[in-house]
Amino acid sequence: MAAQSKVRRIGVLTGGGDCPGLNAVIRGVTKPAQDYGMTVYGIIDGFEGLVEGRAIELKNEDVSGILARGGTILGSSNKADPWHYPVEKDGQIVITDKSKEVVRNYNAWNLDALIAIGGDGTMHICNKLQQLGVNVIGVPKTIDNDLDATDLTFGHDSAVFVVSEALDRLHTTASSHHRVIVVEVMGRYAGWIALNGGLAGGADIILIPEFPFSWEKIYDKILKRQLMGKKFSLVCVAEGAKPIDGEMVIKSSDLKRHDPNQLGGIAEVVARKIEENTGRETRVTVLGHLQRGGSPTPFDRILSTKFGAFAIELAAQKKFGRMVALKGSEVKNVKIEDAISKRKLVKPDTQAVFAARAVGISFGV
Numbered sequence: 527m528a529a530q531s532k533v534r535r536i537g538v539l540t541g542g543g544d545c546p547g548l549n550a551v552i553r554g555v556t557k558p559a560q561d562y563g564m565t566v567y568g569i570i571d572g573f574e575g576l577v578e579g580r581a582i583e584l585k586n587e588d589v590s591g592i593l594a595r596g597g598t599i600l601g602s603s604n605k606a607d608p609w610h611y612p613v614e615k616d617g618q619i620v621i622t623d624k625s626k627e628v629v630r631n632y633n634a635w636n637l638d639a640l641i642a643i644g645g646d647g648t649m650h651i652c653n654k655l656q657q658l659g660v661n662v663i664g665v666p667k668t669i670d671n672d673l674d675a676t677d678l679t680f681g682h683d684s685a686v687f688v689v690s691e692a693l694d695r696l697h698t699t700a701s702s703h704h705r706v707i708v709v710e711v712m713g714r715y716a717g718w719i720a721l722n723g724g725l726a727g728g729a730d731i732i733l734i735p736e737f738p739f740s741w742e743k744i745y746d747k748i749l750k751r752q753l754m755g756k757k758f759s760l761v762c763v764a765e766g767a768k769p770i771d772g773e774m775v776i777k778s779s780d781l782k783r784h785d786p787n788q789l790g791g792i793a794e795v796v797a798r799k800i801e802e803n804t805g806r807e808t809r810v811t812v813l814g815h816l817q818r819g820g821s822p823t824p825f826d827r828i829l830s831t832k833f834g835a836f837a838i839e840l841a842a843q844k845k846f847g848r849m850v851a852l853k854g855s856e857v858k859n860v861k862i863e864d865a866i867s868k869r870k871l872v873k874p875d876t877q878a879v880f881a882a883r884a885v886g887i888s889f890g891v
C-alpha cells in the first residue's frame with residue numbers, strides 16, 4: 527500500500543516571462559528524479575500546454591548540456607492563466623475559465639505532482655490549482671526579484687550582470703563625449719534591477735518606482751558633477767520609475783495578460799527633460815530583453831540547481847503547496863499561499879540604498 531502512494535509521475539513547467547537559469551532548474555529537477563524512480567513530464571509552453579494537453583517525457587539525455595543555456599527548453603507563455611485564458615471566437619478574443627481542462631489533463635497524465643517554475647503570476651495560479659486538488663510545488667524565478675518570500679529569485683543576478691556591463695561600456699563613451707546617458711532597465715513595479723545594476727555599474731543617479739523622484743534633484747546632481755569637472759553622468763532608470771507629480775509610463779496594454787500593463791519609455795522622458803533643463807547633450811539606451819536572454823551567471827546556475835534539486839526532494843516527501851525559497855544562504859520552503867501575499871519592494875532602509883547614498887549616488891529624492 528505504501529509503495530502505491532509513492533510519488534511516481536511529476537510534471538514540470540516554466541510559466542511567465544523567461545529568464546536565465548530556467549534550464550538549470552529543469553535539469554536540477556529531472557536528473558535526481560531518476561534516482562527516486564520518478565518519471566518527469568515536461569509541459570510545453572507553460573500553462574498553455576497544461577490547458578491544451580501538450581507534454582513530453584524528459585529523460586537524462588534531454589537535460590544534459592542545458593545548464594548554461596538561457597531561455598527554457600520547454601517554452602513558456604505569459605498569456606495562459608487558466609482562469610483568464612484568451613480564446614479566439616469569431617475573430618474576437620474571449621477570456622475564458624479553462625481551469626477544468628488543467629485538472630483533466632493533470633489526471634489524464636496520472637501526475638502525482640506539478641513543479642511550476644515562475645514568478646508572482648505563476649505562484650498565484652499554483653495557489654488556485656492547489657485548491658482544486660493539484661499537488662503543486664513552486665520554484666521562484668524572475669529577473670525582477672520582487673517575491674517577498676524568498677531573499678532572491680534566480681535570474682536576477684544575470685540581469686544585474688547585463689546592466690552592470692552595459693553601464694561599464696556606456697561610461698567610457700559618455701565620458702569621451704561629455705554626455706548624459708540614461709539607461710532604462712526592467713523590473714516592473716520593483717526597483718531591484720536598477721538599484722543593484724546601478725550600484726554595480728557605478729551609475730550617478732538611480733531612479734526606481736519605490737522612490738518617486740524630483741526633477742530638480744536630478745538636474746542639481748548633474749550640474750554639481752559638472753562643477754566638479756565631471757562633464758558626463760550615467761542615469762539608471764527602472765521602467766516603473768515615476769516623478770513625484772507624474773505617473774508610470776505605459777508603453778502598451780495587452781488584455782490577454784493578467785497584468786495588461788507593458789511598461790517602457792521613461793528613459794526618453796527623463797533624457798528630454800535633462801537636456802532641456804541642464805543643457806547637457808543626452809542619449810538613451812534601453813536594455814530591454816537583453817536582460818532576460820543569454821547564459822545565466824555562475825551564481826544563478828548554482829541557485830537554480832539548488833532550487834531544482836530541493837523541489838524534487840519536496841515532491842518525494844509529498845510536501846505540496848510549498849514554494850522553495852532562499853533564506854540567507856539556505857534553501858528552505860514556504861507555503862505558496864504566504865509567498866503570494868506580498869511583493870518585495872526596495873525600502874528606504876534597504877542596505878543597498880544606504881550603500882548607494884554613501885558613495886554619492888542620487889535617487890532624485
Ligand code: F6P
Binds near residue numbers: 712713789818
Ligand atoms: O517580469 C519580467 C519582465 O521582464 C519585466 O521586468 C518586464 O516589465 C516584463 O517582464 C516584460 O514583459 P514582456 O517580455 O512580455 O515584454
